[in-house]
Amino acid sequence: MTTMSTTTAKADTSLGSIILTAAFGLAIMFAAGFAQAEIIHGAQHDMRHAIGFPCH
Template identity: 40%
Template structure:
């Protein structure tokens, strides 16, 4: 029986890490700047105006 070893290219894994970071960033910005839920909108109100998010 031969054992196959999967090698993960370093650049592949780092590209995945970068993509996850970008997605996580977009997710946070959706919550802090875009989401319409009243609770989020009211809590983030002053910050959204100050940072010029087009939220309403």
């Protein structure tokens, strides 16, 4: 008995998924930036300082 296995590793790199992922990332970034919740805003602010981004 022969077992033939075909592995097809197809990376989903279509333009649509790239745009969707970028849009999703931007949405999260803006949601955090304009969030009213102090915790989310504070966490984003801390992250900004952690990566050395000048903010004030």
